[in-house]
Structures are given as structure tokens and as C-alpha cells.
Amino acid sequence: MTNILPHIRRFFLLWPCLLLLTWLVRPVFAVELSVELVAEQGRQPLVGKLQRYYDASNERSFDEIVQLARDGKFSSIDRNDGLGYVPGTIWLRFSVERAPDVPSSWWLEVRRPALDEVDLFRHGADGWQRIEQGDNRPWAGREVRNRNSVFVLDLAPGVSEYFVRVHTTSSSAARLTLWQPSAFASYAALDMVLVSGFATAIVVIILINLLMAAYLRERLYLIYSLNLLVFAGMMFLVEGLLHFVMMPAEPLRVEAWVSVFHPLVMLTIAFLFREIVALWESVPRIDRVYLPSVLLICGLGLLAVPLGFSDSLKPWLWKLFLVEMAINLGLAAWLSIRGNRGARFYLLAFGVLLLGGVFSILGNLGWLPDPALGPVMPLIGSLLHMVLMQMTVNDRVLAAKRAYDLAREQALAAERRATEGLNREVAQRTQALETALASEHRVAEQQRLFVRLISHEFRTPLAVIDASARSISMLPTLSDEVASRCGNISQATRRLGEMLEKCVADSRLDTDLPLEREPVAVTDLVASLRGQLLLEGVEREVLFHCPAPETVVLGDPVLLQILFGNLLSNALKYSPEESVVSVDFLHESNVLRVIVSDRGCGVPATELAHVFDKFMRGSNSAPNTGLGLGLPLAKRIAELHEGSIEIESQPGVGTRVIVVLPIA
Structure with a gap:
């Protein structure tokens, strides 16, 4: 048993080498084979039945090509492959043998829509006939409307010979297949369904990732959406899908x-790789070389298009693309070993896609044969990639949700702690505020009590002083000088009494106590005030204008007396002795408008907005003429009676005060 193990190891080491040698050894001699059509088979691939000749000069005529075929210059090819990006023309030759019981109608499909010129030469009654197709020729005149070049063959019994000419600036890889029309129709329908499903899947994936980019605020999903968009655009162009749907009558x-799209694909794949593995954090030195190199190559690739060098640069771009993908996979493997989670994700989700892309690019370059699944390998790789990517996206979403839930719980806990602390702070502040308010109420109440006490205590001595002054002034032997002084004493006591009344009223209004409302005849009230002023010695003319009948308002008579008393007193005080003060009573709808007018000094325009402020006295008023409480008290009393007060004044012309009170 021990002696057998070395032989087994040698066998497993040698058989891959034998397979590689078998693939490398090509047939030396061209063997002419015919395709024997079978009626039961709707599809007949021409793999192993083709002969090829490469015309590097592009100068061979068809007659020369036929002669070269007769001279055995065509080489047999046993697989579907091409020469890659070559400037010359490729000639393919095959023969078809049809038995009498086999249908004569067959279609020849030359696959790869991006082949520029695809010509079929068939032998007819008048000699060789040439049918031109390819993506550089209009599609509208084709016998079979398909994104690939499809030729209709009417096979005669026996052996028929055909030549296919392929000239293109893209990859020269071409796949030839014979179809019965019914089988091709089924195949084309299935192919369109698969391609449409693939396009729909890409659109859905792009939309999902755009939504995830907007929801999670992560660049990864936006870059992946751009990568899918560029990749899908290039695939649909190469496969002829967009042109076939949108502009079928024009050349591709x-x-x-x-x-x-070549450099754009390279660029988006580079940005996607950097974003997934966080290359700028993992290996910043490599990132400083990686990104500028990719940008330089992509910039040169884009610049080559308007300069006309894109055809010669295209194969080099594909080779550089292979180098880029090899670097990406190598770096991802190395970083995954070092524990980079993003690199492991890149290998999982992008390994299948990149391997499928590498396989397709190697086939385009002519370095690998094109197997039976060659055309669908990129499609299969893309679908597997999108499935893996979506699973990863879902995992990222769940991870984000878990992180969000954790952050939310932490935020709620912090909010609860903050709320509890805030509640304690608010309770403490509220208690302190309530204590301060209670203290303020006590101080204010003590102040009001003090004002009331002072006013009560002052009324008696003021009355005594006033009575004494009046008694002295009535003595018959009193001199004029003493009589004048007694008059001054009486006037000063009255003025002091008015000040005390205003202070008491102001203190009462600050208590927010309810008004003692009762019906008040405003005209009679103002008339009594006028009589009182006349009794006090104010010899002035006060005119009343009352066109409407007596109007009654519901209010506090004491406060209303203070209101109109202040207005009459101000009008008499701040107007010349020879001028007239007028009071107008206007009954308008549900309100009574009382207008007190004088022709005094007026109020300056700059001070008019502040006349209702406490302790505000005009700059043109005489000294010792008041405390500045009259108008503020009047405004407050009017508002308490649900009314209003306005003032209009012009310096040197006079003042009008308008009081509006609701009628009971």
C-alpha cells in the first residue's frame, strides 16, 4: 500500500498537464468535414466543422479566397474561438450535407451583435451570391429581425458550401449555428425573456441600492448603483439590446x-473596491498609488475616443482591466487574511462576477476558447453576483437596523436620565419661582397697603390744611400777599390729593381685582367733573357736544371718573388760559366715542408713542405739573372696560384724546 501512494500522487499531478497539452496541440492538417443535418435536431452547432483563413492585408478578393480554400490554405478549427482584436479579415468556410428527408429551410446565426461586417457567400444558379449584415449596416432590410446576424439558407439536396467573412474592430470571436426556423423562434423568445429579466433585475437592484443609499446615507450603495448602471449599459450595447429596441432601422x-464604457467600468470597479475594503484606511500607501493609476489609465482611455485611437487602445484597456481585477482579488485575499471584513465580502459577492468577466475578456482577446456556455457566462456570473450582493445588502440592512435599535435604546435611556434630571431641576426651579412669586406678592401687597395707609393718613391733614387756608383767606383784614399764599396752599393741597388718588388707583389696578360694574351715565359724569373743576377755581370754558341722547355704559364709576378727570385736567393744564377745551360725545353703533380736545402745546412726534408709559412726562411740559401716571391710568381703565384710548397731537396745534367704550 505504501508503494502505491507515490504513483497515485504522480497521476493526480500529471493528468492536468496532459489535459493542458491536449488543449494546446492543434490539428496540423486541415480536414474538410461536412455538417450532416438531422431532421429531428432543430439546432446544429458548427463547432469542429469550420475552416478558417486570416487575411491580414484585407486585400484578398473572394475569388482568391475560394482558390486558397481549394489549395488547402484554410485551417480547421475544432472550437468556438477567435483571434481577438485583429485588424485583418477572418474567412470561415463550412459545408452542409442535406438528406432528402431533411427540411431545406435553415437559418444561419452568426453570434455576437457587435461584429462590424458579417457577409455570407453562397453558391446559387448565377454563381456566388453575397449577403451583407453586421452592426455597421442597417438592420431594417434583414430577412430575420434579430440582434445577431441571421441568414436564411435554402439548402439543396446534397452538399452545399458556404463562406462567411468577418471584419470588425471589436473582438473577432464569432459563433456559427444552424437553426430550423421554428427552433430559432423558440430560442429567440427564450433569449429575449432571459435578457429582459436580466435587465429588469438590474433596474430593480439599482433602485434598491439608490433607496438604501438615501436611507442609510452610505456611499457604498450609490457607487454600486453607478457600477451596475455602467456595467449594464456596456453589456446592453455590446449585445445589441438597446439599439435593437430603440433604433432597429439604423446601424448599431x-x-x-x-x-x-471601458474606462468607466474600470473606474467604477476601482471606486467600489476601495469603498468596500476601505483601502485608504487598510493600506494607505497602496491607495495613494492605486487610485491615481486607475484615474490616469481611465483618463487616457476616455481621451483616446475623440483622438481616434480607441480601436488600437481597446485591447490594451481590456488587458489593463484584467490586471486591475487581478490586483483587486489579490488585495482582497490578502486583506481578508488580515481580518478585513469588507475584503471577505468583496471576495464573496464579487468573486463570481469578476471570474465570469475575466473568462469573457480572455475569450474576447482570443486567449481562451469559447465553450458552449460562453455567451451566457457573464450573464450567469452577473445573476449570481446580484443574488450574493442582495444577500449582503440585506445583511447590511439588518446590521444597520440592529445598530439603529441599539443606538435608539441608548438614546432613550439617555433621554430618560436627562428627563429625570430635568424634572428634578424643573421642580427645584418651580419651587424657587413659587417662593419668589409669593415673596413678590407679599411685597406688592405690603406696598399697596402702605400706599393706602399713607393716602388715608394724608387725607385728614391735607383736608385740615386746605380748610385752614380757606378760612384764613376769608378774613376781612387779610392782606393781598397772605391771601395769595393761602391760595397757593389750597392749590398745593389739592394737587397733592390728586397725586394720592392716582397712586391709590394705580395700586388698585395692579391687584387684578374684578371691577365693580354698574350703569354709568358718561355725559353726567363728565359734566360733574367739569363742575368740580369750576368749583376749584379753574375759570376755563369747557364746551360739550352731545348730539345723541344720554348714553349709559356698564363700568366702575370711580375708575371712569379718574379716567375722564385725568383727561380734562391734562387738557386744561397743558393749554393756554384763553383757549377752549371741548368734549364730544359720539354714539356709533355699539360704542360710545368720547373725544377731549385742546389747543395746547401738543406732544412731540418722537414722544407720541410713549405717552402711555408710566412716569413719562413730555419734554415741553412745565416742571412740577404731574407724576406721569394720568395717561397710563386712563389707558389701563379703558382696557379694563373692554375699550380703548388713542391720542392725536401736533406740537403747537393741540391734542385730541379719543376714548372708545362699549355701550351697556
Whole structure:
């Protein structure tokens, strides 16, 4: 048993080498084989039945090509492959043998829509006939409307010979298949369903990632959406899907657009790789070289399109793309070993896609054969990639949700702690505020009591002083000088009494006590005030204008007396002795408008807005003429009676005070 193990190891080491040698060894001699059509088979691939000749000069005529075929210059190819990006023309030759019981109607499909010129030469009654197709020629005149070049063959019994000419600036890889029309129709419908489903899946994935980018505020999903958009645009252009749907009557001619998409694909893949593995954090030194290199290559690739060098630069871009993907996978493997979670994700989600892309690029370059699944390998890789990517996106969403829930719980806990602390602070502040308010109420109440006490205590001595002054002034032997002084004493006591009344009223209004309302005849009240002023010795003319009948308002008579008393007193005080003071009573709808007018000094315009402020006295008023409480008290009393007061004044012309009170 021990002696057998070395032989087993040698066998497992040698058989891959033998398979590689088998693939490398090509047939040396061209063997002409015919395709024997079978009626039961709707599809007949031409793999292993083709012969090829490469015309590097592009100068061979068809007659020369036929002669070269007769001379055995065509080489047999046993697989679906091409020569990659070559400037010359590729000629393919095959023969078809049809038995009498096999249908004569067959279609030849030359796959790859991006082939510029695809010509079929068939032998007819008048000699060789040439049918031109390819993406540089209009699609509208084709016998079969398909994104690939499809030729209708009417096979005669026996052996028929055909030549296919392929000239293109893209990859020269071409796949030839014979179809019965019914089988091709089923295949084309299934192909369109698969491609449409693939396009729909890409659109859905792009929308999902855009929504995730907006919801999670992560650049990764936006970059991945751009990568999918560029990748899908290039694939749909190369496969002829967009042009087939949107402009079927025009030539495809996608070379320039594909040349633009090459560097864009490289650029988006580079940005996606950097974002996933966080290359700027993992290995910043490599990132400082990686990104500028990719930007330089992509910039040169984009610049080559308008300069006309895109055709010669295209294969080099694909080779650089292979280098980029090899670097990405190598760095991802190295970083995953070092514990980079993003690198592991990149290998998982992008490994299948990148391997499928590498396989397709190697086939385009002519370095690998094109197997039976060659056309769908990128599609399969893309679908697997999107499935893995979506699973990863879902995992990222769940991780984000878990992180959000954790952060939310922490925020709620912090909010509860803050709320409890705030509640304690608010309770303490509220208690302190209530204590301060209670103290303020006590101080204010003590102040009001003090004012009331002072006013009560002052009334008696003021009355005594006033009575004494009046008695002295009535003595017959009193001199004029003493009589004048007694008059001054009486006037001063009255003025002091008015001040005390205003202070008491102001203190009462600050208590917010309810008004003692009762019906008040405003005209009679103002008339009594006028009589009182006349009794006090004010010899002035006060005119009343009362066109409406007596009007009654519901209010506090004492406060209303203070209101109109202040207005009459101000009008008499601040107007010349020879002028007239007028009081107008206007009954308008549900209000009574009382207007007190004088022709005094007026109020300056700059001070008019402040006349209702406490202790405000005009700059043109005489000294010792008041405390500045009259108008503020009047305004407060009017508002307590649900009314209003306005003042209009012009310096040197006079003043009008308008009081509006609701009628009972």
C-alpha cells in the first residue's frame, strides 16, 4: 500500500498537464468535414466543422479566397474561438450535407451583435451570391429581425458550401449555428425573456441600492448603483439590446460608446473596491498609488475616443482591466487574511462576477476558447453576483437596523436620565419661582397697603390744611400777599390729593381685582367733573357736544371718573388760559366715542408713542405739573372696560384724546 501512494500522487499531478497539452496541440492538417443535418435536431452547432483563413492585408478578393480554400490554405478549427482584436479579415468556410428527408429551410446565426461586417457567400444558379449584415449596416432590410446576424439558407439536396467573412474592430470571436426556423423562434423568445429579466433585475437592484443609499446615507450603495448602471449599459450595447429596441432601422455602431464604457467600468470597479475594503484606511500607501493609476489609465482611455485611437487602445484597456481585477482579488485575499471584513465580502459577492468577466475578456482577446456556455457566462456570473450582493445588502440592512435599535435604546435611556434630571431641576426651579412669586406678592401687597395707609393718613391733614387756608383767606383784614399764599396752599393741597388718588388707583389696578360694574351715565359724569373743576377755581370754558341722547355704559364709576378727570385736567393744564377745551360725545353703533380736545402745546412726534408709559412726562411740559401716571391710568381703565384710548397731537396745534367704550 505504501508503494502505491507515490504513483497515485504522480497521476493526480500529471493528468492536468496532459489535459493542458491536449488543449494546446492543434490539428496540423486541415480536414474538410461536412455538417450532416438531422431532421429531428432543430439546432446544429458548427463547432469542429469550420475552416478558417486570416487575411491580414484585407486585400484578398473572394475569388482568391475560394482558390486558397481549394489549395488547402484554410485551417480547421475544432472550437468556438477567435483571434481577438485583429485588424485583418477572418474567412470561415463550412459545408452542409442535406438528406432528402431533411427540411431545406435553415437559418444561419452568426453570434455576437457587435461584429462590424458579417457577409455570407453562397453558391446559387448565377454563381456566388453575397449577403451583407453586421452592426455597421442597417438592420431594417434583414430577412430575420434579430440582434445577431441571421441568414436564411435554402439548402439543396446534397452538399452545399458556404463562406462567411468577418471584419470588425471589436473582438473577432464569432459563433456559427444552424437553426430550423421554428427552433430559432423558440430560442429567440427564450433569449429575449432571459435578457429582459436580466435587465429588469438590474433596474430593480439599482433602485434598491439608490433607496438604501438615501436611507442609510452610505456611499457604498450609490457607487454600486453607478457600477451596475455602467456595467449594464456596456453589456446592453455590446449585445445589441438597446439599439435593437430603440433604433432597429439604423446601424448599431457601438465602437465609440464601448470605448467610452471601458474606462468607466474600470473606474467604477476601482471606486467600489476601495469603498468596500476601505483601502485608504487598510493600506494607505497602496491607495495613494492605486487610485491615481486607475484615474490616469481611465483618463487616457476616455481621451483616446475623440483622438481616434480607441480601436488600437481597446485591447490594451481590456488587458489593463484584467490586471486591475487581478490586483483587486489579490488585495482582497490578502486583506481578508488580515481580518478585513469588507475584503471577505468583496471576495464573496464579487468573486463570481469578476471570474465570469475575466473568462469573457480572455475569450474576447482570443486567449481562451469559447465553450458552449460562453455567451451566457457573464450573464450567469452577473445573476449570481446580484443574488450574493442582495444577500449582503440585506445583511447590511439588518446590521444597520440592529445598530439603529441599539443606538435608539441608548438614546432613550439617555433621554430618560436627562428627563429625570430635568424634572428634578424643573421642580427645584418651580419651587424657587413659587417662593419668589409669593415673596413678590407679599411685597406688592405690603406696598399697596402702605400706599393706602399713607393716602388715608394724608387725607385728614391735607383736608385740615386746605380748610385752614380757606378760612384764613376769608378774613376781612387779610392782606393781598397772605391771601395769595393761602391760595397757593389750597392749590398745593389739592394737587397733592390728586397725586394720592392716582397712586391709590394705580395700586388698585395692579391687584387684578374684578371691577365693580354698574350703569354709568358718561355725559353726567363728565359734566360733574367739569363742575368740580369750576368749583376749584379753574375759570376755563369747557364746551360739550352731545348730539345723541344720554348714553349709559356698564363700568366702575370711580375708575371712569379718574379716567375722564385725568383727561380734562391734562387738557386744561397743558393749554393756554384763553383757549377752549371741548368734549364730544359720539354714539356709533355699539360704542360710545368720547373725544377731549385742546389747543395746547401738543406732544412731540418722537414722544407720541410713549405717552402711555408710566412716569413719562413730555419734554415741553412745565416742571412740577404731574407724576406721569394720568395717561397710563386712563389707558389701563379703558382696557379694563373692554375699550380703548388713542391720542392725536401736533406740537403747537393741540391734542385730541379719543376714548372708545362699549355701550351697556
